[in-house]
Amino acid sequence: MKNKKFVYFVLIPIFLHMLIFIVGPIIAGFGISMMDYNPLRDTNDFVGLANFKQLINDPVLMKALMNTLMFVGVTVVLNIAFSLMIAQLISIFKSNKIRGFFRMAFFLPCVAPLVASSVVWARSIYPTATGLANMMLKTIGVNPVNWLGDPNVLMWSIIVFTIWVDIGYNIILFSAGIDGIPTNFYEAAEMDGASAWHKFRFITLPLLGRTMTFVIIMTLISHFQMFAQFSVMVLKSGPQNSGLVLTSYVYKTAFELKNMGYASAIAVLLFAIIFVITLIQQKIQKVDWDY
Protein backbone atom coordinates (compact mmCIF):
# COMPACT_ATOMS: atom_id res chain seq x y z
CA MET A 1 0.00 0.00 0.00
CA LYS A 2 2.76 2.34 1.00
CA ASN A 3 4.60 1.39 -2.17
CA LYS A 4 1.61 2.04 -4.38
CA LYS A 5 1.22 5.53 -2.95
CA PHE A 6 4.89 6.26 -3.56
CA VAL A 7 4.66 5.09 -7.18
CA TYR A 8 1.59 7.25 -7.83
CA PHE A 9 3.11 10.18 -6.02
CA VAL A 10 6.17 10.04 -8.29
CA LEU A 11 4.70 8.99 -11.60
CA ILE A 12 1.49 11.00 -11.82
CA PRO A 13 3.15 14.45 -11.91
CA ILE A 14 5.96 13.16 -14.13
CA PHE A 15 3.65 11.67 -16.72
CA LEU A 16 1.31 14.65 -16.62
CA HIS A 17 4.30 16.83 -17.39
CA MET A 18 5.45 14.51 -20.17
CA LEU A 19 1.95 14.44 -21.62
CA ILE A 20 1.72 18.23 -21.74
CA PHE A 21 5.25 19.17 -22.76
CA ILE A 22 6.61 16.17 -24.66
CA VAL A 23 3.94 13.77 -25.93
CA GLY A 24 1.35 16.47 -26.62
CA PRO A 25 3.64 18.57 -28.85
CA ILE A 26 4.77 15.46 -30.73
CA ILE A 27 1.18 14.48 -31.57
CA ALA A 28 0.23 18.09 -32.27
CA GLY A 29 3.19 18.28 -34.67
CA PHE A 30 1.59 15.60 -36.82
CA GLY A 31 -1.77 17.36 -36.53
CA ILE A 32 -0.42 20.75 -37.60
CA SER A 33 1.30 19.12 -40.59
CA MET A 34 -2.22 18.55 -41.94
CA MET A 35 -3.30 22.16 -41.47
CA ASP A 36 -2.73 25.42 -43.23
CA TYR A 37 -1.42 26.93 -40.02
CA ASN A 38 -0.33 30.53 -39.52
CA PRO A 39 -0.12 31.67 -35.87
CA LEU A 40 -1.02 35.23 -36.85
CA ARG A 41 -4.41 34.16 -38.27
CA ASP A 42 -7.56 33.57 -36.23
CA THR A 43 -8.74 30.46 -38.06
CA ASN A 44 -6.59 27.75 -39.53
CA ASP A 45 -8.04 25.14 -41.89
CA PHE A 46 -7.56 21.42 -42.00
CA VAL A 47 -6.10 20.61 -45.41
CA GLY A 48 -5.48 16.87 -45.18
CA LEU A 49 -2.38 15.78 -47.03
CA ALA A 50 -2.05 18.97 -49.09
CA ASN A 51 1.20 19.96 -47.33
CA PHE A 52 2.72 16.60 -48.15
CA LYS A 53 1.67 16.91 -51.78
CA GLN A 54 3.35 20.30 -51.81
CA LEU A 55 6.52 18.67 -50.41
CA ILE A 56 6.84 16.43 -53.45
CA ASN A 57 6.61 19.36 -55.87
CA ASP A 58 8.82 21.77 -53.93
CA PRO A 59 12.22 22.20 -55.65
CA VAL A 60 13.60 23.99 -52.56
CA LEU A 61 12.70 21.01 -50.39
CA MET A 62 14.40 18.71 -52.90
CA LYS A 63 17.51 20.87 -52.68
CA ALA A 64 17.37 20.86 -48.85
CA LEU A 65 16.89 17.09 -48.79
CA MET A 66 19.78 16.49 -51.18
CA ASN A 67 22.02 18.89 -49.21
CA THR A 68 21.11 17.10 -45.99
CA LEU A 69 21.80 13.64 -47.43
CA MET A 70 25.10 14.80 -48.89
CA PHE A 71 26.11 16.53 -45.64
CA VAL A 72 25.15 13.56 -43.45
CA GLY A 73 26.58 10.94 -45.81
CA VAL A 74 29.98 12.55 -46.29
CA THR A 75 30.37 13.77 -42.70
CA VAL A 76 29.39 10.50 -41.08
CA VAL A 77 31.64 8.37 -43.31
CA LEU A 78 34.65 10.65 -42.81
CA ASN A 79 33.92 11.09 -39.11
CA ILE A 80 33.85 7.35 -38.50
CA ALA A 81 36.91 6.64 -40.64
CA PHE A 82 38.99 9.33 -38.91
CA SER A 83 37.77 8.66 -35.40
CA LEU A 84 38.38 4.91 -35.70
CA MET A 85 41.85 5.51 -37.07
CA ILE A 86 42.76 8.04 -34.39
CA ALA A 87 41.31 5.89 -31.59
CA GLN A 88 43.35 2.93 -32.84
CA LEU A 89 46.53 5.04 -33.01
CA ILE A 90 45.97 6.46 -29.51
CA SER A 91 45.43 2.96 -28.14
CA ILE A 92 48.91 1.94 -29.28
CA PHE A 93 50.36 4.13 -26.53
CA LYS A 94 50.39 2.37 -23.20
CA SER A 95 50.96 5.52 -21.12
CA ASN A 96 47.75 6.84 -19.60
CA LYS A 97 49.18 10.36 -19.63
CA ILE A 98 49.71 10.30 -23.39
CA ARG A 99 46.30 8.75 -24.02
CA GLY A 100 44.63 11.29 -21.73
CA PHE A 101 46.35 14.20 -23.45
CA PHE A 102 45.28 13.13 -26.94
CA ARG A 103 41.73 12.29 -25.93
CA MET A 104 41.44 15.69 -24.29
CA ALA A 105 42.77 17.53 -27.34
CA PHE A 106 40.36 15.74 -29.66
CA PHE A 107 37.43 16.10 -27.31
CA LEU A 108 37.86 19.83 -26.62
CA PRO A 109 35.72 21.01 -29.59
CA CYS A 110 32.87 18.73 -28.39
CA VAL A 111 32.43 20.59 -25.11
CA ALA A 112 32.82 24.11 -26.48
CA PRO A 113 29.41 25.62 -27.30
CA LEU A 114 28.65 24.80 -30.94
CA VAL A 115 27.44 28.33 -31.61
CA ALA A 116 30.68 29.84 -30.33
CA SER A 117 32.80 27.48 -32.46
CA SER A 118 30.63 28.27 -35.47
CA VAL A 119 31.11 32.00 -34.91
CA VAL A 120 34.88 31.56 -34.58
CA TRP A 121 35.14 29.57 -37.81
CA ALA A 122 32.74 31.82 -39.73
CA ARG A 123 34.37 35.08 -38.61
CA SER A 124 38.05 34.33 -38.28
CA ILE A 125 38.90 31.08 -40.07
CA TYR A 126 36.76 31.03 -43.21
CA PRO A 127 36.69 34.74 -44.24
CA THR A 128 38.31 35.13 -47.66
CA ALA A 129 40.75 37.97 -46.94
CA THR A 130 41.52 37.75 -43.22
CA GLY A 131 40.71 34.12 -42.41
CA LEU A 132 43.23 31.63 -41.11
CA ALA A 133 42.32 29.00 -43.72
CA ASN A 134 43.28 31.10 -46.72
CA MET A 135 46.41 32.40 -45.00
CA MET A 136 47.55 28.83 -44.48
CA LEU A 137 46.79 28.00 -48.10
CA LYS A 138 48.78 31.06 -49.19
CA THR A 139 51.93 29.83 -47.45
CA ILE A 140 51.84 26.71 -49.60
CA GLY A 141 50.99 28.72 -52.72
CA VAL A 142 47.31 27.85 -53.15
CA ASN A 143 44.85 30.50 -54.35
CA PRO A 144 42.33 31.81 -51.80
CA VAL A 145 39.04 29.94 -51.58
CA ASN A 146 35.66 31.57 -50.98
CA TRP A 147 34.75 29.12 -48.21
CA LEU A 148 31.29 30.36 -47.30
CA GLY A 149 30.32 32.24 -50.48
CA ASP A 150 30.92 29.71 -53.24
CA PRO A 151 27.92 27.39 -53.66
CA ASN A 152 30.23 24.52 -54.64
CA VAL A 153 32.43 24.95 -51.56
CA LEU A 154 30.01 26.05 -48.82
CA MET A 155 28.79 22.59 -47.83
CA TRP A 156 32.32 21.20 -47.79
CA SER A 157 33.41 23.99 -45.46
CA ILE A 158 30.62 23.05 -43.07
CA ILE A 159 31.54 19.38 -43.37
CA VAL A 160 35.15 20.11 -42.37
CA PHE A 161 33.93 22.21 -39.45
CA THR A 162 31.45 19.54 -38.32
CA ILE A 163 34.08 16.79 -38.40
CA TRP A 164 36.37 18.99 -36.33
CA VAL A 165 33.58 19.67 -33.84
CA ASP A 166 32.19 16.16 -33.48
CA ILE A 167 35.01 13.68 -33.98
CA GLY A 168 35.97 13.60 -30.28
CA TYR A 169 32.83 11.76 -29.18
CA ASN A 170 33.43 8.86 -31.49
CA ILE A 171 37.13 8.73 -30.64
CA ILE A 172 36.15 8.24 -26.98
CA LEU A 173 33.54 5.60 -27.86
CA PHE A 174 35.88 3.69 -30.17
CA SER A 175 38.69 3.93 -27.61
CA ALA A 176 36.42 2.37 -24.99
CA GLY A 177 35.49 -0.35 -27.48
CA ILE A 178 39.11 -1.07 -28.39
CA ASP A 179 40.14 -1.15 -24.72
CA GLY A 180 37.37 -3.69 -24.12
CA ILE A 181 38.84 -6.23 -26.51
CA PRO A 182 40.69 -8.92 -24.54
CA THR A 183 44.46 -8.52 -24.99
CA ASN A 184 45.04 -12.27 -25.41
CA PHE A 185 43.55 -12.01 -28.93
CA TYR A 186 46.35 -9.65 -29.89
CA GLU A 187 49.01 -11.68 -28.09
CA ALA A 188 47.95 -14.80 -29.98
CA ALA A 189 48.04 -12.89 -33.28
CA GLU A 190 51.48 -11.46 -32.47
CA MET A 191 52.79 -14.97 -31.88
CA ASP A 192 51.57 -15.89 -35.34
CA GLY A 193 53.45 -12.88 -36.68
CA ALA A 194 50.45 -10.72 -37.60
CA SER A 195 51.20 -7.16 -38.74
CA ALA A 196 49.59 -4.10 -37.15
CA TRP A 197 47.25 -3.79 -40.12
CA HIS A 198 46.22 -7.45 -39.89
CA LYS A 199 45.54 -7.11 -36.18
CA PHE A 200 43.33 -4.11 -36.91
CA ARG A 201 41.58 -5.73 -39.87
CA PHE A 202 40.98 -9.18 -38.40
CA ILE A 203 40.67 -8.55 -34.65
CA THR A 204 39.79 -4.94 -33.84
CA LEU A 205 37.33 -4.32 -36.66
CA PRO A 206 35.21 -7.49 -36.29
CA LEU A 207 35.21 -7.37 -32.49
CA LEU A 208 34.20 -3.74 -32.52
CA GLY A 209 30.83 -4.74 -34.04
CA ARG A 210 28.55 -3.57 -31.26
CA THR A 211 30.37 -0.28 -30.70
CA MET A 212 30.43 0.26 -34.45
CA THR A 213 26.65 -0.16 -34.87
CA PHE A 214 25.97 2.12 -31.94
CA VAL A 215 28.38 4.80 -33.18
CA ILE A 216 27.07 4.74 -36.76
CA ILE A 217 23.43 4.99 -35.70
CA MET A 218 23.99 7.71 -33.09
CA THR A 219 26.16 9.73 -35.47
CA LEU A 220 23.59 9.43 -38.25
CA ILE A 221 20.73 10.52 -35.99
CA SER A 222 22.60 13.45 -34.51
CA HIS A 223 23.88 14.69 -37.89
CA PHE A 224 20.41 14.72 -39.45
CA GLN A 225 19.43 17.11 -36.65
CA MET A 226 22.41 19.47 -36.83
CA PHE A 227 21.28 23.06 -36.96
CA ALA A 228 23.41 25.61 -35.10
CA GLN A 229 26.35 25.67 -37.52
CA PHE A 230 24.00 26.11 -40.50
CA SER A 231 22.18 28.88 -38.66
CA VAL A 232 25.41 30.73 -37.85
CA MET A 233 27.67 30.03 -40.83
CA VAL A 234 25.19 30.13 -43.70
CA LEU A 235 23.96 33.57 -44.68
CA LYS A 236 20.24 33.33 -45.60
CA SER A 237 20.20 29.90 -47.28
CA GLY A 238 23.53 30.32 -49.00
CA PRO A 239 23.98 31.08 -52.72
CA GLN A 240 21.41 29.05 -54.71
CA ASN A 241 20.19 27.47 -51.46
CA SER A 242 23.48 25.59 -51.30
CA GLY A 243 23.57 25.78 -47.50
CA LEU A 244 19.95 24.85 -46.84
CA VAL A 245 19.30 21.63 -44.89
CA LEU A 246 16.02 20.15 -43.59
CA THR A 247 16.41 21.57 -40.08
CA SER A 248 17.08 25.09 -41.29
CA TYR A 249 14.24 24.80 -43.82
CA VAL A 250 11.84 23.84 -41.00
CA TYR A 251 13.03 26.78 -38.93
CA LYS A 252 12.80 29.32 -41.75
CA THR A 253 9.39 28.14 -42.94
CA ALA A 254 7.92 28.12 -39.43
CA PHE A 255 9.44 31.20 -37.85
CA GLU A 256 10.36 33.49 -40.73
CA LEU A 257 7.52 32.73 -43.16
CA LYS A 258 5.09 31.78 -40.33
CA ASN A 259 3.90 28.88 -42.46
CA MET A 260 3.78 26.41 -39.59
CA GLY A 261 1.64 23.82 -41.34
CA TYR A 262 4.09 23.31 -44.17
CA ALA A 263 7.05 23.50 -41.75
CA SER A 264 5.48 20.71 -39.70
CA ALA A 265 5.18 18.58 -42.82
CA ILE A 266 8.95 19.02 -43.43
CA ALA A 267 9.54 18.14 -39.78
CA VAL A 268 7.48 14.98 -40.21
CA LEU A 269 9.74 14.04 -43.13
CA LEU A 270 12.75 14.52 -40.86
CA PHE A 271 11.06 12.40 -38.23
CA ALA A 272 10.38 9.66 -40.80
CA ILE A 273 14.06 9.53 -41.79
CA ILE A 274 15.17 9.20 -38.17
CA PHE A 275 12.41 6.66 -37.47
CA VAL A 276 13.66 4.42 -40.29
CA ILE A 277 17.24 4.62 -38.96
CA THR A 278 15.99 3.67 -35.49
CA LEU A 279 14.09 0.69 -36.90
CA ILE A 280 17.24 -0.51 -38.63
CA GLN A 281 19.08 -0.16 -35.33
CA GLN A 282 16.45 -2.26 -33.55
CA LYS A 283 16.85 -4.97 -36.20
CA ILE A 284 20.64 -5.01 -35.99
CA GLN A 285 20.74 -4.96 -32.20
CA LYS A 286 18.88 -8.27 -32.06
CA VAL A 287 21.96 -9.93 -33.52
CA ASP A 288 24.19 -11.33 -30.80
CA TRP A 289 27.58 -9.67 -30.77
CA ASP A 290 29.08 -11.39 -27.78
CA TYR A 291 32.56 -12.78 -27.95
Next chain:
Amino acid sequence: MMAKRKKIKPIYILLFVGLFLISLFMILPFFWMLSNSLKSTKEILLDPKHLIPVNFTISGYVKVLTKSPFFYWLRNSLFITITNTTVILLTSTIVGFVFSKFQFRFKKTLFLLVLATMMVPSHTSMIPGFLLINALGLYNTAGALIIPSFVNAFGIFLSKQACDDIPNELIEAARMEGASNWNIYTRIVIPLIRPTIGALTIFTFLNYWNDYLNPLIMINDIKKMTLPLALSYFSSQHTADLSATMAASALIMLPVIAVFVLFQKQFIKGIATTGMK
Protein backbone atom coordinates in the same frame (compact mmCIF):
# COMPACT_ATOMS: atom_id res chain seq x y z
CA MET B 1 63.00 -7.79 -24.50
CA MET B 2 65.39 -4.85 -24.58
CA ALA B 3 66.16 -5.41 -28.24
CA LYS B 4 62.47 -5.42 -29.11
CA ARG B 5 61.85 -2.19 -27.29
CA LYS B 6 64.67 -0.43 -29.09
CA LYS B 7 63.32 -1.51 -32.44
CA ILE B 8 59.83 -0.16 -31.78
CA LYS B 9 60.83 3.20 -30.36
CA PRO B 10 61.30 5.28 -33.56
CA ILE B 11 57.84 4.23 -34.77
CA TYR B 12 56.35 5.34 -31.48
CA ILE B 13 58.04 8.72 -31.75
CA LEU B 14 56.86 9.15 -35.33
CA LEU B 15 53.34 8.20 -34.31
CA PHE B 16 53.43 10.57 -31.36
CA VAL B 17 54.59 13.45 -33.54
CA GLY B 18 51.91 12.65 -36.13
CA LEU B 19 49.10 12.56 -33.60
CA PHE B 20 50.50 15.63 -31.89
CA LEU B 21 50.36 17.59 -35.17
CA ILE B 22 46.74 16.53 -35.70
CA SER B 23 45.83 17.54 -32.15
CA LEU B 24 47.49 20.92 -32.75
CA PHE B 25 45.05 21.33 -35.64
CA MET B 26 42.21 20.54 -33.22
CA ILE B 27 43.36 23.20 -30.76
CA LEU B 28 44.43 25.80 -33.36
CA PRO B 29 40.94 27.38 -33.80
CA PHE B 30 40.77 28.07 -30.04
CA PHE B 31 44.23 29.54 -30.07
CA TRP B 32 43.36 31.69 -33.10
CA MET B 33 40.19 32.88 -31.36
CA LEU B 34 42.19 33.95 -28.28
CA SER B 35 44.83 35.58 -30.42
CA ASN B 36 42.30 37.56 -32.47
CA SER B 37 40.40 38.53 -29.33
CA LEU B 38 43.58 40.20 -28.09
CA LYS B 39 44.19 42.10 -31.33
CA SER B 40 42.49 45.30 -32.41
CA THR B 41 39.98 44.93 -35.23
CA LYS B 42 42.30 47.14 -37.28
CA GLU B 43 45.15 44.68 -36.87
CA ILE B 44 42.88 41.73 -37.78
CA LEU B 45 41.80 43.46 -40.99
CA LEU B 46 45.09 45.02 -42.12
CA ASP B 47 47.77 42.65 -40.87
CA PRO B 48 46.02 39.38 -39.99
CA LYS B 49 48.84 36.91 -40.48
CA HIS B 50 50.47 36.98 -37.03
CA LEU B 51 49.67 34.05 -34.73
CA ILE B 52 50.62 36.19 -31.72
CA PRO B 53 49.16 39.73 -31.66
CA VAL B 54 51.65 42.45 -32.56
CA ASN B 55 49.89 44.96 -30.30
CA PHE B 56 48.09 43.33 -27.41
CA THR B 57 44.83 44.99 -26.46
CA ILE B 58 41.88 44.00 -24.32
CA SER B 59 39.58 46.53 -25.96
CA GLY B 60 37.48 43.72 -27.43
CA TYR B 61 36.77 42.32 -23.97
CA VAL B 62 36.09 45.77 -22.57
CA LYS B 63 33.61 46.40 -25.34
CA VAL B 64 31.72 43.13 -24.75
CA LEU B 65 31.59 43.59 -21.00
CA THR B 66 30.61 47.26 -21.01
CA LYS B 67 28.70 47.85 -24.25
CA SER B 68 26.50 44.76 -24.16
CA PRO B 69 24.31 43.26 -21.42
CA PHE B 70 26.83 40.45 -21.01
CA PHE B 71 26.15 39.92 -17.32
CA TYR B 72 22.41 39.56 -17.99
CA TRP B 73 23.22 36.85 -20.52
CA LEU B 74 25.56 35.12 -18.10
CA ARG B 75 22.98 35.30 -15.32
CA ASN B 76 20.22 33.92 -17.59
CA SER B 77 22.43 31.06 -18.77
CA LEU B 78 23.53 30.18 -15.25
CA PHE B 79 20.01 30.38 -13.83
CA ILE B 80 18.42 28.27 -16.57
CA THR B 81 21.20 25.71 -16.72
CA ILE B 82 21.48 25.23 -12.95
CA THR B 83 17.70 25.00 -12.47
CA ASN B 84 17.26 22.50 -15.30
CA THR B 85 20.18 20.35 -14.20
CA THR B 86 18.96 20.21 -10.59
CA VAL B 87 15.37 19.39 -11.50
CA ILE B 88 16.34 16.80 -14.12
CA LEU B 89 18.70 15.06 -11.70
CA LEU B 90 15.94 14.82 -9.12
CA THR B 91 13.18 13.64 -11.48
CA SER B 92 15.44 11.24 -13.42
CA THR B 93 16.82 9.44 -10.37
CA ILE B 94 13.50 9.10 -8.56
CA VAL B 95 11.62 7.91 -11.67
CA GLY B 96 14.50 5.57 -12.53
CA PHE B 97 14.27 4.16 -8.99
CA VAL B 98 10.49 3.64 -9.33
CA PHE B 99 10.81 1.90 -12.71
CA SER B 100 13.63 -0.29 -11.45
CA LYS B 101 12.46 -1.39 -8.00
CA PHE B 102 8.63 -1.26 -7.96
CA GLN B 103 5.97 -3.40 -9.56
CA PHE B 104 2.87 -1.68 -10.93
CA ARG B 105 0.42 -1.92 -13.79
CA PHE B 106 1.46 -0.75 -17.29
CA LYS B 107 5.07 -0.50 -16.11
CA LYS B 108 6.49 -1.79 -19.39
CA THR B 109 4.18 0.35 -21.55
CA LEU B 110 5.00 3.49 -19.59
CA PHE B 111 8.72 2.84 -19.81
CA LEU B 112 8.48 2.22 -23.54
CA LEU B 113 6.62 5.51 -23.85
CA VAL B 114 9.51 7.26 -22.11
CA LEU B 115 12.00 5.62 -24.48
CA ALA B 116 9.89 6.39 -27.55
CA THR B 117 9.98 10.15 -26.87
CA MET B 118 13.77 10.06 -27.21
CA MET B 119 13.46 9.08 -30.84
CA VAL B 120 11.60 12.18 -31.95
CA PRO B 121 13.81 14.95 -33.35
CA SER B 122 13.45 18.28 -31.58
CA HIS B 123 12.46 19.92 -34.86
CA THR B 124 9.27 17.81 -34.95
CA SER B 125 7.88 18.96 -31.61
CA MET B 126 9.39 22.43 -31.66
CA ILE B 127 6.52 24.17 -33.49
CA PRO B 128 3.71 22.93 -31.18
CA GLY B 129 6.11 23.46 -28.27
CA PHE B 130 6.43 27.09 -29.28
CA LEU B 131 2.64 27.48 -29.67
CA LEU B 132 2.09 25.91 -26.24
CA ILE B 133 4.59 28.21 -24.54
CA ASN B 134 2.97 31.14 -26.29
CA ALA B 135 -0.51 30.06 -25.13
CA LEU B 136 0.75 29.70 -21.55
CA GLY B 137 2.06 33.28 -21.69
CA LEU B 138 5.64 32.12 -21.20
CA TYR B 139 7.05 33.40 -24.51
CA ASN B 140 10.12 35.55 -23.91
CA THR B 141 10.55 34.41 -20.29
CA ALA B 142 13.11 32.13 -18.66
CA GLY B 143 10.18 29.82 -17.86
CA ALA B 144 9.91 28.96 -21.55
CA LEU B 145 13.35 27.34 -21.30
CA ILE B 146 12.82 25.78 -17.86
CA ILE B 147 9.30 24.45 -17.46
CA PRO B 148 9.26 22.13 -20.51
CA SER B 149 12.61 20.62 -19.42
CA PHE B 150 11.62 19.16 -16.04
CA VAL B 151 11.56 15.59 -17.30
CA ASN B 152 14.34 14.06 -19.36
CA ALA B 153 13.79 10.65 -20.98
CA PHE B 154 17.46 9.82 -21.35
CA GLY B 155 18.10 10.72 -17.71
CA ILE B 156 15.29 8.37 -16.63
CA PHE B 157 16.67 5.61 -18.83
CA LEU B 158 20.21 5.95 -17.45
CA SER B 159 19.03 6.13 -13.85
CA LYS B 160 16.91 3.02 -14.28
CA GLN B 161 19.90 1.16 -15.71
CA ALA B 162 21.99 2.24 -12.73
CA CYS B 163 19.25 1.27 -10.22
CA ASP B 164 18.96 -2.17 -11.83
CA ASP B 165 22.48 -2.88 -10.55
CA ILE B 166 21.40 -2.34 -6.93
CA PRO B 167 20.59 -5.76 -5.35
CA ASN B 168 16.90 -6.11 -4.45
CA GLU B 169 17.89 -7.70 -1.12
CA LEU B 170 19.44 -4.41 -0.06
CA ILE B 171 16.15 -2.57 -0.64
CA GLU B 172 14.14 -5.36 1.05
CA ALA B 173 16.42 -5.35 4.07
CA ALA B 174 15.99 -1.61 4.46
CA ARG B 175 12.20 -2.01 4.23
CA MET B 176 12.29 -4.65 6.96
CA GLU B 177 14.09 -2.19 9.16
CA GLY B 178 11.19 0.16 8.57
CA ALA B 179 12.83 2.60 6.17
CA SER B 180 10.40 4.65 4.08
CA ASN B 181 10.71 4.71 0.29
CA TRP B 182 11.96 8.27 0.48
CA ASN B 183 14.64 7.20 2.94
CA ILE B 184 15.66 4.31 0.72
CA TYR B 185 15.90 6.72 -2.21
CA THR B 186 18.03 9.28 -0.38
CA ARG B 187 20.15 6.94 1.77
CA ILE B 188 20.70 3.93 -0.49
CA VAL B 189 19.86 4.68 -4.11
CA ILE B 190 21.47 8.11 -4.48
CA PRO B 191 24.85 7.12 -2.98
CA LEU B 192 24.99 3.90 -5.00
CA ILE B 193 24.29 5.46 -8.39
CA ARG B 194 26.67 8.36 -7.88
CA PRO B 195 28.76 7.70 -11.04
CA THR B 196 25.64 7.89 -13.20
CA ILE B 197 24.57 11.06 -11.42
CA GLY B 198 28.00 12.52 -12.16
CA ALA B 199 27.78 11.75 -15.86
CA LEU B 200 24.21 13.00 -16.02
CA THR B 201 25.14 16.27 -14.28
CA ILE B 202 27.93 16.99 -16.73
CA PHE B 203 25.84 16.30 -19.82
CA THR B 204 22.65 17.98 -18.68
CA PHE B 205 24.67 21.02 -17.76
CA LEU B 206 26.46 21.13 -21.12
CA ASN B 207 23.22 20.46 -22.96
CA TYR B 208 21.44 23.49 -21.54
CA TRP B 209 24.51 25.72 -21.39
CA ASN B 210 25.12 25.14 -25.10
CA ASP B 211 21.46 25.02 -26.21
CA TYR B 212 20.74 27.31 -29.13
CA LEU B 213 17.54 26.13 -30.85
CA ASN B 214 15.14 26.59 -27.91
CA PRO B 215 16.32 30.06 -26.91
CA LEU B 216 16.25 31.01 -30.58
CA ILE B 217 12.53 30.29 -30.91
CA MET B 218 11.43 31.19 -27.37
CA ILE B 219 13.36 34.40 -26.57
CA ASN B 220 13.12 37.70 -28.39
CA ASP B 221 14.25 40.29 -25.86
CA ILE B 222 18.01 40.98 -25.90
CA LYS B 223 18.33 41.11 -22.12
CA LYS B 224 16.57 37.78 -21.73
CA MET B 225 18.85 35.87 -24.10
CA THR B 226 21.16 33.07 -23.01
CA LEU B 227 24.85 33.17 -23.94
CA PRO B 228 24.83 31.08 -27.17
CA LEU B 229 21.86 32.95 -28.63
CA ALA B 230 23.34 36.25 -27.45
CA LEU B 231 26.64 35.43 -29.14
CA SER B 232 25.00 34.72 -32.47
CA TYR B 233 23.00 37.92 -32.08
CA PHE B 234 26.08 39.91 -31.02
CA SER B 235 28.17 38.65 -33.93
CA SER B 236 25.45 39.53 -36.44
CA GLN B 237 25.09 43.02 -34.91
CA HIS B 238 28.84 43.68 -34.80
CA THR B 239 29.94 42.11 -38.08
CA ALA B 240 32.56 44.81 -38.43
CA ASP B 241 34.00 44.39 -34.94
CA LEU B 242 35.91 41.13 -35.19
CA SER B 243 37.96 41.72 -32.06
CA ALA B 244 34.87 42.07 -29.87
CA THR B 245 33.17 39.09 -31.52
CA MET B 246 36.17 36.87 -30.78
CA ALA B 247 36.33 38.22 -27.22
CA ALA B 248 32.64 37.35 -26.75
CA SER B 249 33.25 33.85 -28.13
CA ALA B 250 36.19 33.38 -25.79
CA LEU B 251 34.17 34.54 -22.78
CA ILE B 252 31.50 31.93 -23.55
CA MET B 253 33.92 29.10 -24.25
CA LEU B 254 36.43 29.56 -21.47
CA PRO B 255 34.22 28.54 -18.51
CA VAL B 256 33.16 25.34 -20.29
CA ILE B 257 36.70 24.50 -21.31
CA ALA B 258 37.99 25.18 -17.78
CA VAL B 259 35.37 22.84 -16.29
CA PHE B 260 36.21 20.23 -18.88
CA VAL B 261 39.94 20.34 -18.22
CA LEU B 262 39.26 20.03 -14.47
CA PHE B 263 36.84 17.11 -14.80
CA GLN B 264 38.13 15.51 -18.01
CA LYS B 265 38.39 12.04 -16.48
CA GLN B 266 34.72 12.08 -15.44
CA PHE B 267 33.71 13.50 -18.83
CA ILE B 268 35.47 10.81 -20.78
CA LYS B 269 34.34 8.00 -18.48
CA GLY B 270 30.80 9.35 -18.69
CA ILE B 271 30.68 9.18 -22.48
CA ALA B 272 32.43 5.85 -22.68
CA THR B 273 29.95 4.21 -20.30
CA THR B 274 26.73 5.93 -21.34
CA GLY B 275 27.28 6.87 -24.97
CA MET B 276 25.72 10.18 -24.07
CA LYS B 277 25.86 13.17 -26.35
